[in-house]
Amino acid sequence: MSETVVFSQLSRKFVDENDNTPADAQQVVYYSLAIGHHLGVIDCLKAALTCPYPAYQAWVATLEAGSQARRKMEGVPRYGEIVIDSTHVDMLAYAFDNARSQQTAEQQSWSEQMLSMLQAIHQEPAVYLMVRRQHD
Template sequence: MTNSNIELSTSEQPASKGNVYFWSLRQKFVDSDDDVPEEAQQVMYYSLAIGHHVGMIDCLKNELVCPLDGYQSWVNAIPEGEARRKLQGLITFGEINIDSTHTSMLALAVDGFAKDENSPYCEWSSTLIRLLGEIEREPAIYLIVKRRS
């Protein structure tokens, strides 16, 4: 879902051409032909929970795509603070992760856009808030946000 009618003010410079992709990680599975003994399964599940990906395959679901220049305008419209800094990290580093430690901060930052049907960021903000709510209900879910040229 994208909103291609984003208008940039003269003070906002586009980040560059390309898109921003929001993927959700909703499940993982072990790529192994070996049966895991019952007594070792808890160790394996613990390893999954703390993020060890040796032999792991992540199952990513594409949730949102928006143009990079529109994303930058959206971020610039968020008031200064931690939420803006977090989302700006995509421009700086090319990728960010959003997990359960970010949900409230980001939802509060984009809530006004989601409630304003005239906002060019309404649909993106609504989608992000929905995804953040899913993370709140199931903290094992997280988002990977990447830019691509």
């Protein structure tokens, strides 16, 4: 059995049509969607990056020891999943950018993808990443 780490990115949101919210209250649902609260709102996540679990650990080990960024990314082995949102963008972008000089070509590619995903969050704060450890 192999393990992977999957970075899934919010690709869209929609209002659950099976939610029995009365028509006259739909405006509240759409307002909730706009401000990010989940009242009958479904998030659609799309896999954006997948890496083998041992390789993920080696990649995270290239981040500065003891840094907030490294502790954040070490949450995947510890808890099985983490969420990366707009509050993490600057910290993680700085850490992954600084680590590239000591990374392998494969790790640099993942860092580039990570920086691209972080840029998407920076441009649209409602976007986030769900990072999960999966057993295949």
